[in-house]
Amino acid sequence: MEDVLVPIMVCAMLFVAMPWIILHYITRWKQQSGITNADENLLEELYEVARRLDDRLHTIERIMAAETPELEARRPAPELPRADIRKIRER
């Protein structure tokens, strides 16, 4: 009886219990560290909005600085639009 039971137990542990535990921890780890697809889309949209707003505000700051030279002395405005700076940086 013992001779039959021990190999079956070992097989069950090896091929059922171990993959179960491993898969369980893999799914848990994935839930913790990764972000979901919806989160990813949201983050992308926020990033795009921030970038576009930044570009527009840059343009407005440049116009403002050109209109009022006394402000320029206090807080120098960027000379180029943000998109141009980005192009130069990429080269």
Added chain:
Amino acid sequence: MSESRTKFYVNKQNKKWLGVCAGIADYMGWDVTLVRVGMVVITIAGAFPWSLIAYLATNWVAKERPYGLYSDREEEQFWQGVRRSPARTTREVRGKLRDIDRRLADVELHYTSRNRALADEIDSLR
């Protein structure tokens, strides 16, 4: 959005052999050469068949990086940050939006105070 930017891709556009090292470099934001040298060093230092098996398995499992995944360098760096730490990148985006808010407040203050100055001058002319 069609393709996920948080997945691992094999980079066939920048490959030496199968593009796995270039994919790792893209994913983590490391230098491609360093990843390749590290891979060779590990292989020589004793992981001979295993690193090769892992390399081939990765190539088999991972999808090819779609062309034009990022529109420019800045976007690529942003997504590398997201993959490393989503929480930190989210905080950075929040910081950026707050910065925009502050600057916009400056602009608003400037224009509203100038209108005030103009109104004062008109009043003085009366």
